[in-house]
Amino acid sequence: MKIEFNNKLVVVTGGAGGIGMVCAKNFLEAGAKVAIIDISSEAIENTEKELSQIGEIKGYVLDISKVEAIGATVSKIREDMGEIEILIQTAGLLRGGKGLEIDKDAWDLMMNINTRGMFFVMQEVIKQSMKNSGGSIVNFASMAGIRGMNAAMASAHYSASKGAVVSMTMQAAVEWAEYRVRVNAVAPGGVKTKAMANMEFHKTAFDPIPLKKLSEPQDIANSVVFLASDKAAMITGQTLVIDGGSSIVGY
Numbered sequence: 146m147k148i149e150f151n152n153k154l155v156v157v158t159g160g161a162g163g164i165g166m167v168c169a170k171n172f173l174e175a176g177a178k179v180a181i182i183d184i185s186s187e188a189i190e191n192t193e194k195e196l197s198q199i200g201e202i203k204g205y206v207l208d209i210s211k212v213e214a215i216g217a218t219v220s221k222i223r224e225d226m227g228e229i230e231i232l233i234q235t236a237g238l239l240r241g242g243k244g245l246e247i248d249k250d251a252w253d254l255m256m257n258i259n260t261r262g263m264f265f266v267m268q269e270v271i272k273q274s275m276k277n278s279g280g281s282i283v284n285f286a287s288m289a290g291i292r293g294m295n296a297a298m299a300s301a302h303y304s305a306s307k308g309a310v311v312s313m314t315m316q317a318a319v320e321w322a323e324y325r326v327r328v329n330a331v332a333p334g335g336v337k338t339k340a341m342a343n344m345e346f347h348k349t350a351f352d353p354i355p356l357k358k359l360s361e362p363q364d365i366a367n368s369v370v371f372l373a374s375d376k377a378a379m380i381t382g383q384t385l386v387i388d389g390g391s392s393i394v395g396y
């Protein structure tokens with residue numbers, strides 16, 4: 146089975162980040178054009194430099210929590226690169242921490258990026274492009290959005306923001322099916338991004354994971370490319386858990 150995107154335009158939010166960049170690379174390798182949206186102009190520049198040999202990639206600086214700026218960025222992408230057929234939403238804040246220490250500003254920031262920002266990016270892309278031509282969306286949830294985790298790995302505000310991604314993905318899939326738009330999510334467990342590369346893990350750290358290791362960013366990108374493609378034509382509203390089996394283990 147070969148997945149080929151034939152010059153389709155894919156937008157990847159957080160596309161200059163650990164997992165987003167690997168997703169962008171995979172879409173380019175499969176023949177897509179890619180627009181990345183990220184808050185960090187420096188990271189965008191590095192990503193463009195690294196991936197532009199593979200295919201057409203352009204970066205757009207946007208803080209998705211500033212929802213009033215989303216429309217103009219989506220318009221600019223369409224003007225520069227064409228209609229958006231695939232949207233991958235990896236942009237997000239990752240925070241562990243104890244519930245008693247979460248203050249109100251930290252709560253709002255988390256929800257404004259991971260949930261509110263994600264929703265209004267979807268809404269704008271549907272309004273401007275997908276309502277007319279159909280499409281496919283993959284949102285990043287997390288294992289923290291479907292089960293409790295150690296406070297080092299998650300936090301009440303992070304988990305709440307990701308649980309909301311699971312539920313809004315289902316509702317979006319129901320409502321936007323009439324426009325031939327599929328909406329799915331992925332829920333990774335721990336992923337070995339560059340940010341984790343220098344972390345030392347105790348030899349028992351992976352005991353609770355049946356497959357005994359963390360995912361590589363490539364493991365996540367493989368599922369994202371499949372869900373976004375026509376090979377997943379009958380899959381919508383689902384959250385695919387990618388966690389080496391850790392969420393199925395009970396005591």
Ligand SMILES: NC(=O)c1ccc[n+]([C@@H]2O[C@H](COP(=O)([O-])OP(=O)(O)OC[C@H]3O[C@@H](n4cnc5c(N)ncnc54)[C@H](O)[C@@H]3O)[C@@H](O)[C@H]2O)c1
Pocket residue numbers: 158159160161162163164165182183184185188207208209210234235236237238239258262285286287288332333334335336337338340
């Ligand atoms: N890394 C993991 O172990 C893991 C596990 C489960 C879920 N996830 C989810 O996967 C996604 C990607 O994670 P990652 O490890 O690549 O993280 P990362 O921090 O490397 O990448 C996130 C990217 O989002 C961008 N971003 C942050 N706030 C933004 C904003 N307001 N507007 C636009 N861009 C913004 C960052 O600049 C960064 O490039 C996140 O949604 C995260 O919650 C990650």
